[in-house]
Structure formats: C-alpha cells, structure tokens
Amino acid sequence: MVRKYYFINKFDTNNINKQDKQTAIIFRNYASKKTDQMLILKIQKYCKKKSLKFYLSNNIKLAIKLNLDGAYIPSFNRNLNHLAYSFKKKFNIIGSAHNLKEIKTKENQNVNKIFLSSLFKKNKNFLGINRFKLLDKLTNKKTVALGGISRKNLKQLKLINCFDFAGISYFE
Numbered sequence: 001m002v003r004k005y006y007f008i009n010k011f012d013t014n015n016i017n018k019q020d021k022q023t024a025i026i027f028r029n030y031a032s033k034k035t036d037q038m039l040i041l042k043i044q045k046y047c048k049k050k051s052l053k054f055y056l057s058n059n060i061k062l063a064i065k066l067n068l069d070g071a072y073i074p075s076f077n078r079n080l081n082h083l084a085y086s087f088k089k090k091f092n093i094i095g096s097a098h099n100l101k102e103i104k105t106k107e108n109q110n111v112n113k114i115f116l117s118s119l120f121k122k123n124k125n126f127l128g129i130n131r132f133k134l135l136d137k138l139t140n141k142k143t144v145a146l147g148g149i150s151r152k153n154l155k156q157l158k159l160i161n162c163f164d165f166a167g168i169s170y171f172e
Contacts, residue, residue, distance in 0.1 A: 005055075005094075005115070005144060005166035011043050015172055021051050023171070026072045028057030035059060037066065044068060055094065060085065070094060073109055075102050075117075080109060096146060098125040103139050114139060115166055118147025120156075133160050 004023040008015070009030075016025065025047050027040065040056060044066065047054040055070045056063040060082040063071040070092035071082075082093070095106040096115035106114045118125045119132055125147070127135065136143045144164040145157055157165060 003144075003164045004171075005146075005164070006171040007057075007166065007168050008043075011039060011046075013046065016046065016050065016052070019050070019052060019171065024053035024055060024069070026055045026057055026166070028072065028074070030058070035062060037062070040066060040068075055092070060093065064091065070112075072096075073106070073111060078105050078109075083110060094144070097135075098127075100135065100138055103135060103141075107139060107141060111141065113142045113144050113164070115144045115146040117145075119145045119149065119160075120153055121148030123147070129156065129159055132162075136160065136162065 005026055006019060006023050007026050007028055009028055027043055044054050053069040055072045056068055057072040058074055058077055060071040064085060064087045073093060073095035075096045075098055092112045093110065094113045094115065095109060095111040096117055097103045097106050098117060103114060116127065116132055116135055119127055132145065143162055144166050145160065145162045146166045149165050149167045149170050151170065157163060
C-alpha cells in the first residue's frame, strides 16, 4: 500500500478534499512562533471526517496532548526529550534527513519512518536516485521519498524501490 504525505502550512479544504485515504496530512507552520491549537483541532476534525491521518510538525508534546495520529520531526530538530513521553500505540513519529548523520539522529529519536530528501528537487540537499538508494541501505527504518516529486517523475520511484512519498506541489 502506497502512503502519501502532504505538507500543508495553512488550512485549505479545497486541497484536502482532493486527497484519497492513503494520504496523510502534515501541518507545518514554521512562519509563526505561536502554535494555534484551535486551528490544529479544526484541521484534525476535518481530517478525521475525511478518514485522513493527521500529523503535527515539530511539536510532539502538543501532538500527544491533542491526540493526533502522530508527529513529524524535521531534519534540523535533534532533540531527544520526546523519548521520555508516553503515547498511545498507534501514535507514529516520522522525521526527515538529508545525510547519514541526520539518519542516525532520526534513528536515535526512534522515528517509525525517515523521509529522505531531496530526491528530485535540485537544491542544496539534492540526493538524486543513486545517493537516495545508498542512504536507504544504511538504515533499517522504512524510508519515504521527499522533494520534487511530480506526476511526471512518479514512475521513477520504482527505480529506488520506494513507494511512499511526500511533498507539496504534487498534491496541489
């Protein structure tokens, strides 16, 4: 089963309505210092109504408090405090990494899946297919392709034997 992860930074029902049940929504709002709990609860309620999983980025404590499906830890977050928290069995922690050092950090953070980026988007973290495959072999965690995935290059995911993917532009 292919799992898709859609990063959002605002609540837009039009884009969420287009998603199928295999899509999980990850809310990340790095622009605002203060987290709007009412907005998060509104998104959670809407996702639940649409049978979509909902993750909160970079705030595990709040994700647990609001009883979300899980939390997403970005690559720049190296904090291990969440290991002392207790959470329900179905609560998933996912995180992103760009290199081997960050992969080992995510393993220490006990994430369930590691998002490796950037697969296709040519930025400073560009991996490409070969480096992605190499990094994928260096971890026992499930990996998710992230970065520059579009409908045009979706079939190339078969080359890396990775069927889960994440992004923004693919879903809009």
